[in-house]
Amino acid sequence: MNPRSKSERPLKERLREAVRGEILAAAQRVFGLRGLGAAKMEEIALAAGVSVGTLYNHFEDREALLQALLDEKRQKSRARLDEVLERTRSAPFREQLTEFLRATVENFIEHRALFTMLAEDEMRGGKGRLRSQAALKEVTARYQQLVDRGLEQGALRPQDSALYAPLLLGFLRGLFMQSTWDETLPLSPELVESMVRIFLEGAGTRT
Amino acid sequence: MNPRSKSERPLKERLREAVRGEILAAAQRVFGLRGLGAAKMEEIALAAGVSVGTLYNHFEDREALLQALLDEKRQKSRARLDEVLERTRSAPFREQLTEFLRATVENFIEHRALFTMLAEDEMRGGKGRLRSQAALKEVTARYQQLVDRGLEQGALRPQDSALYAPLLLGFLRGLFMQSTWDETLPLSPELVESMVRIFLEGAGTRT
Amino acid sequence: MNPRSKSERPLKERLREAVRGEILAAAQRVFGLRGLGAAKMEEIALAAGVSVGTLYNHFEDREALLQALLDEKRQKSRARLDEVLERTRSAPFREQLTEFLRATVENFIEHRALFTMLAEDEMRGGKGRLRSQAALKEVTARYQQLVDRGLEQGALRPQDSALYAPLLLGFLRGLFMQSTWDETLPLSPELVESMVRIFLEGAGTRT
């Protein structure tokens, strides 16, 4: 009944978690700075303030570290979308759509480097792509939920409705990549208003 | 006078061009198959039916070979867009837009792997990104030409018009990437009709 | 308190130094055996009993390893000359000169292969030549110190005195190279006596 016994394990675990967090944070910085292919384990270790060996005490190998990092990011993104979906459940569709896109855009602005990494990861073969596809399915499902609500509310036309979710998603993905190089396209939250208007009303002068 | 004089020089040049072509074709296959980072010079040489050394007789280094390949592709894409732009000069805007998007989509379907490579190249640092940005500017300019015609014809609303070109482009880019993993989104030419309709008329029930 | 604390750090450092020493010794053998241009990193690693990678953990690249080796040699040579210069400070000039030349000759006999490497390094372009020139300046300065003492003592004629230092140095360098191929010219310490006599008194029958 040593009183330390109660806290000792959690202490060690908390320390271990702290190191893991440092490593992930360092990995994010280095992968973002150098690119997924060029980032070196040694530099990540240096940035995390640990030795290379420690990296391997916490993660199976380089790929596992990368996927852990990306998975964490994907999960946070999903959670944020879920939160918006939940919060705006009873709002008018236009507002739901605006809020949803705004959340996505803000999410992107906040973690621009990570989105780039996610995209880059998708372009490579191997496990990364599989996880990306799985993650994509989940995100698409949330967009589909949004679209379904629009259809239920009668705010969206049934025609072409199967396209709406992938279109919105592709729409955003394309904009993100575009904005990475084209600085004349500022990813301001105001942009969302225009996106919503064009999606709902079109760009043409006639219906 | 010498009958050989007419053909001799071109002969060697043609041979050289033929080998260069073989190498580029092999590079396209291997880079596409393995990814930009994982493709090995040795495999490219093998696929081209030449030795490694020959690769370096035709291209400065690995990066130069890759960029030559991508540049060639970018140029062909631009040429195709120019051709459509020219051919539909006097057609109604909706038709111009449809043709333009259809050309882009067909182009993509035909060279799917290369688009992936172009996208992947953009995600890496270095010269590749610079060339991508330059190429992107040229493509965006062509989309802007199309949009300008729509505005002149009164077929597009001036509001948000600055967004139209990047939006259309981002739109397509996003769809292409999406379609790479999502097989429920077939990139059929028919898709273009829906895209045009949504862009011009919107997805909402009210204009 | 911890008894290890006193020795632990030095232990790893000593180990590291030991490996570095092994590598330098192996490099000396292999560079000497094969020549500066033909020595292979793999053979050096083999000779040192380590793997190629370890070579690069201790030295930036092949050239850095070579220069580290030569620098070490140059420094030891300078130290030896300084020691003689100091020890014979108050002796008659003829004895100083004899001791100084004897030290140089013995140094050469002892590390013949390295002198060859130093000479070979000087003939190549790049950083090697610069370091050689810098080292040469320092050695020449020591010869100049010796000559200055001779002049102060009135043992050397002021006429042509500017030539004495480079002449003595060139003299020895030439003899060393000569002796490398001409086995009829044994670089015995006795040779030094003759050299001193000829330098001081000349070879002619009349003054």
Add this chain to the structure above:
Amino acid sequence: MNPRSKSERPLKERLREAVRGEILAAAQRVFGLRGLGAAKMEEIALAAGVSVGTLYNHFEDREALLQALLDEKRQKSRARLDEVLERTRSAPFREQLTEFLRATVENFIEHRALFTMLAEDEMRGGKGRLRSQAALKEVTARYQQLVDRGLEQGALRPQDSALYAPLLLGFLRGLFMQSTWDETLPLSPELVESMVRIFLEGAGTRT
């Protein structure tokens, strides 16, 4: 009895000789500029205005080209020394020595790069060293002839006389190398006077 038959062969031969000369001249430039190890066959061909293949039509391989170049140089040097030896046969020894050294120095000034190449070649293993040693023997023999004349004339002391030839030769070699890096040691013909005086009379204040 075609009249061309008399000149046709010599014509072809003369052309062939001309090409060979161009190649050797180009090789001299490139080997001198890049160093014996770094000079590339392609650059030599370019400098000679021929194709690489032609290099191999005239010389067995790279080493043969290099040795042909050096042999040519060695032979010219020997011829010059022989000429001086012959011309000054009946002059006083001091004049003979002065002329001989002057010829060597001028020879060096004129073909500085080649001397560097000769020296560099000696430092490498293989056939080059053997040819160098052979050539050195011949040059030493000429120096020995000169020394013998000095002894016959009673102008040189018999003591240490076996050293004189190698000493003079080493003397010059060292000076040449020295002058390559030390620009405070100009290899002017005037230098020869001092060299002769020091060799004959010594640098000491007493004989």
Add this chain to the structure above:
DNA sequence: CATGAATGAGTCTTCATTCAT
């Protein structure tokens, strides 16, 4: 003979991973 593209063995260098301390 000249040409110059093709060849491919040979080297350096990198870096993820291991493991003794």
Add this chain to the structure above:
DNA sequence: AATGAATGAAGACTCATTCAT
């Protein structure tokens, strides 16, 4: 559990030499 030196397979690139035209 942390450390960081050692490992060695892998891959880009070089360049002397060959040979079909």
